[in-house]
Amino acid sequence: MGLIAFLKEKFSKKNKDTKVDKYQEGLSKSRKNFSSKLNSLSERYKTVNQDYFDELEQILIESDAGISFTLNVIEDVLNQSKRDHITDPKQINEILVDKMFVGYAEKGDIQNDVVFRENGPTVLLVVGVNGVGKTTTIAKLAYRYINQGKKVLLVAADTFRAGAVEQLTTWAERLKIDIVTGKPESDPASVAFDGVKKAKENNIDLVIVDTAGRLQTKNNLMLELGKIKRVMGKEIEGAPHETFLIVDATTGQNGVVQAKAFKEVTDLTGIVITKMDGTSKGGIILAIRDELGVPVRFIGLGEKMDDLEEFDLDKYLYGLCVENN
Amino acid sequence: MAFESLTERLSGIFKKIRGQARLTESNMEDMLKEIRVALLEADVNYKVVKEFTTNVKEKALGQDVLSKLNPSQMLVKIVHDELIELLGSDDSEIKYQTGRPTIIMLVGLQGSGKTTTAGKLAYLLKNKLKKKVLLAACDVYRPAAIDQLDQLAKSVGVDIVNMGTKVNPVDIAKAAKKKAYDEDYHVLIIDTAGRLQIDEALMDELNNIKRDVEPQEILLLVDAAAGQDAVNVANAFNDKISLTGCIMSKLDGDARGGAALSIRHMTGVPIKFTGVGEKVTDLDIFHPDRMADRILGMGDVMTLVEKAQQELDEKEVKHSMNKMMSGSFDLNDMLAQMKQVNKLGSLGGLLKLIPGMPKITPEQQEMAEREMRNFEVIINSMTKEERKHPELFKYSRKQRVANGSGKTMQDVNKVLKKYEQMKEMMKKMEQYRKTGKMPPGGLGGMGGMGGLGGFPGM
Numbered sequence: 070m071g072l073i074a075f076l077k078e079k080f081s082k083k084n085k086d087t088k089v090d091k092y093q094e095g096l097s098k099s100r101k102n103f104s105s106k107l108n109s110l111s112e113r114y115k116t117v118n119q120d121y122f123d124e125l126e127q128i129l130i131e132s133d134a135g136i137s138f139t140l141n142v143i144e145d146v147l148n149q150s151k152r153d154h155i156t157d158p159k160q161i162n163e164i165l166v167d168k169m170f171v172g173y174a175e176k177g178d179i180q181n182d183v184v185f186r187e188n189g190p191t192v193l194l195v196v197g198v199n200g201v202g203k204t205t206t207i208a209k210l211a212y213r214y215i216n217q218g219k220k221v222l223l224v225a226a227d228t229f230r231a232g233a234v235e236q237l238t239t240w241a242e243r244l245k246i247d248i249v250t251g252k253p254e255s256d257p258a259s260v261a262f263d264g265v266k267k268a269k270e271n272n273i274d275l276v277i278v279d280t281a282g283r284l285q286t287k288n289n290l291m292l293e294l295g296k297i298k299r300v301m302g303k304e305i306e307g308a309p310h311e312t313f314l315i316v317d318a319t320t321g322q323n324g325v326v327q328a329k330a331f332k333e334v335t336d337l338t339g340i341v342i343t344k345m346d347g348t349s350k351g352g353i354i355l356a357i358r359d360e361l362g363v364p365v366r367f368i369g370l371g372e373k374m375d376d377l378e379e380f381d382l383d384k385y386l387y388g389l390c391v392e393n394n
Numbered sequence: 395m396a397f398e399s400l401t402e403r404l405s406g407i408f409k410k411i412r413g414q415a416r417l418t419e420s421n422m423e424d425m426l427k428e429i430r431v432a433l434l435e436a437d438v439n440y441k442v443v444k445e446f447t448t449n450v451k452e453k454a455l456g457q458d459v460l461s462k463l464n465p466s467q468m469l470v471k472i473v474h475d476e477l478i479e480l481l482g483s484d485d486s487e488i489k490y491q492t493g494r495p496t497i498i499m500l501v502g503l504q505g506s507g508k509t510t511t512a513g514k515l516a517y518l519l520k521n522k523l524k525k526k527v528l529l530a531a532c533d534v535y536r537p538a539a540i541d542q543l544d545q546l547a548k549s550v551g552v553d554i555v556n557m558g559t560k561v562n563p564v565d566i567a568k569a570a571k572k573k574a575y576d577e578d579y580h581v582l583i584i585d586t587a588g589r590l591q592i593d594e595a596l597m598d599e600l601n602n603i604k605r606d607v608e609p610q611e612i613l614l615l616v617d618a619a620a621g622q623d624a625v626n627v628a629n630a631f632n633d634k635i636s637l638t639g640c641i642m643s644k645l646d647g648d649a650r651g652g653a654a655l656s657i658r659h660m661t662g663v664p665i666k667f668t669g670v671g672e673k674v675t676d677l678d679i680f681h682p683d684r685m686a687d688r689i690l691g692m693g694d695v696m697t698l699v700e701k702a703q704q705e706l707d708e709k710e711v712k713h714s715m716n717k718m719m720s721g722s723f724d725l726n727d728m729l730a731q732m733k734q735v736n737k738l739g740s741l742g743g744l745l746k747l748i749p750g751m752p753k754i755t756p757e758q759q760e761m762a763e764r765e766m767r768n769f770e771v772i773i774n775s776m777t778k779e780e781r782k783h784p785e786l787f788k789y790s791r792k793q794r795v796a797n798g799s800g801k802t803m804q805d806v807n808k809v810l811k812k813y814e815q816m817k818e819m820m821k822k823m824e825q826y827r828k829t830g831k832m833p834p835g836g837l838g839g840m841g842g843m844g845g846l847g848g849f850p851g852m
């Protein structure tokens with residue numbers, strides 16, 4: 070398993086010891102659920118058989134990883150177990166985790182933090198369907214980078230939903246940073262433009278642009294995102310430099326459809342999965358990665374501004390599959 | 395491959411068992427597998443799928459296949475009927491009190507749509523049922539949640555109890571109840587903060603509100619895109635505060651909404667309303683039959699028809715349909731047809747409700763519109779006679795039209811080719827109408843509307 074060891078090395082290199090507790094605390098519910106299931110599963114079986122694989126399938130499907138992703142992984146594991154004559158349930162579980170790990174790793178880049186430009190403001194656009202946690206995640210991200218000494222500016226380009234501007238403004242006040250807002254119902258692209266312009270004039274390091282929630286089926290709203298993007302690109306070269314899709318951990322199979330649609334209009338550079346402090350396991354991110362290659366950058370673990378952690382694949386999968394609490 | 399319609403999935407299997415008159419264990423096995431996949435892709439809970447497919451199998455075993463159906467259609471019918479029965483309910487109405495206020499409480503996870511729905515319910519009750527409505531803003535946690543409800547109350551034109559964020563939600567609810575009683579409101583709608591079902595402190599808070607205001611309705615908001623865990627959430631809320639119903643939000647998207655089935659099956663709690671957009675007018679009563687279609691990926695056919703009717707010029711469609719059927723379809727009709735179809739296309743999401751319909755990107759849409767404009771210019775350069783009898787076109791006529799319209803010969807040929815294609819399709823449809831048999835290859839979901847003639851690449 071040289072490759073796997075190498076990959077694991079690659080992933081688990083940084084700040085192993087900091088903030089692990091919070092992450093584990095946050096994930097413990099979902100992890101307990103999943104891993105205790107797996108463990109009781111391996112205890113009930115001395116050697117694996119078809120029933121064992123059926124139950125593995127159930128565990129993955131119930132995590133929202135999706136039927137086609139699940140069937141593929143399980144089939145892989147099944148084949149390897151046959152080929153290598155492995156019948157020990159514990160070992161089978163290891164293979165399952167490794168397959169998912171390598172599968173994820175092979176699909177593209179791994180990156181957590183926002184990639185900052187050498188000079189001038191870095192622009193981060195935040196998109197997603199309604200109610201997934203865009204605005205809250207923006208506050209969390211701002212908090213993270215303020216703590217790293219960056220000068221952060223918020224832009225309230227959700228001019229549509231009642232109270233949205235007030236919501237982000239409240240966060241800006243709590244964070245003690247500047248915010249650019251427009252009039253209610255005004256063109257979000259013009260607010261975004263004002264935002265990046267102001268960022269340039271004020272030596273801002275990171276501009277985070279909030280957008281209204283939109284279902285991916287609304288053509289005109291999706292086109293509007295394209296416009297927001299273009300307008301910012303005219304003011305600052307290459308902007309937006311990062312575009313994060315926010316995905317709610319409770320999302321089922323429509324998550325893949327969402328990611329696809331948003332990727333078409335905005336060149337997603339990452340995903341933040343929110344509400345991982347609940348009981349949903351967020352398996353949809355595996356299906357999204359599988360189909361589209363978009364990396365998960367952060368996970369949301371609550372409603373406060375410090376409830377954000379870097380996504381760590383190793384921990385995620387181990388938490389999901391093997392570890393015992 | 396994701397999200398094929400069930401009918402599509404089954405048609406392949408059907409070929410193998412064509413002509414069998416009875417549903418048996420063996421001829422159903424593959425079909426049941428596909429049904430299972432379809433339900434799982436629609437986010438119906440794993441355990442619910444298992445029970446459901448077992449039930450269906452028992453019901454279907456040994457049933458004679460109805461004379462007009464093939465075995466797979468028969469099974470889909472059984473599944474569909476079963477779904478409707480499960481989803482449907484007699485108690486989806488809100489029970490209004492007489493002589494005192496009816497109190498409705500909205501609860502759910504964060505971001506599930508409670509506040510927006512409070513505004514929609516207020517609108518519905520005020521305008522359709524002529525009730526005097528009061529809103530209570532009890533989400534003191536999420537920044538600006540109260541601002542949001544406040545703005546909604548203003549735009550709907552109803553009163554609101556807004557005590558800011560420093561007061562305990564239970565006290566706000568109690569004050570609102572008192573106001574509702576004192577000032578003879580018909581309905582009080584209480585908006586609560588989103589919460590996780592495992593957050594004991596906040597679940598206790600809900601219970602306290604319930605204890606003190608004694609609501610007649612406690613409605614759980616469920617997102618149409620919710621995954622496998624939705625039934626655990628619903629179960630927990632139901633155990634703690636006894637739900638009287640569910641509202642499924644965001645059904646204007648393309649999520650299949652399988653959670654509706656799971657929740658209904660596992661908790662027995664009826665679904666009462668559906669949210670179909672962000673505006674205050676976007677609340678519908680729940681239709682079990684449409685939901686069943688949607689979960690099965692059969693397209694929300696009714697919704698489609700309704701929406702299409704609003705957009706399409708019905709007379710125009712009928713006229714060209716008649717002409718199509720009578721074989722006198724000409725280039726004028728084709729142009730009219732394409733315009734209608736393009737209108738439909740510009741409805742964006744609507745087309746996605748049709749199973750098997752490939753997704754139309756904004757670029758494709760634009761291309762289709764450009765193509766249509768081209769066609770229009772070209773057809774306008776033809777004589778009346780030519781439009782009625784496209785078979786007249788020979789080289790010289792084509793050349794003239796090309797010059798006249800400022801297009802190329804190739805463009806003109808394209809128009810004529812499209813015409814031939816549409817005519818061919820109509821022949822098939824006519825055949826279908828007469829024999830009741832699908833021509834090989836089918837008509838495509840939009841056959842009746844001109845086969846999406848306007849869209850390139852379809």
Ligand SMILES: Nc1nc2c(ncn2[C@@H]2O[C@H](COP(=O)(O)OP(=O)(O)O)[C@@H](O)[C@H]2O)c(=O)[nH]1
Nearest residue numbers: 200201202203204205344369370371372504505
């Ligand atoms: N439990 C939990 N709630 C969250 C998380 N992120 C956001 N929320 C809540 O989800 C709701 C919707 O969030 P909001 O940021 O307004 O979503 P937006 O509509 O996408 O901007 C709010 O009540 C947030 O407090 C999270 O990681 N965990």
Ligand SMILES: [Mg+2]
Nearest residue numbers: 203204227233
């Ligand atoms: Mg927002």
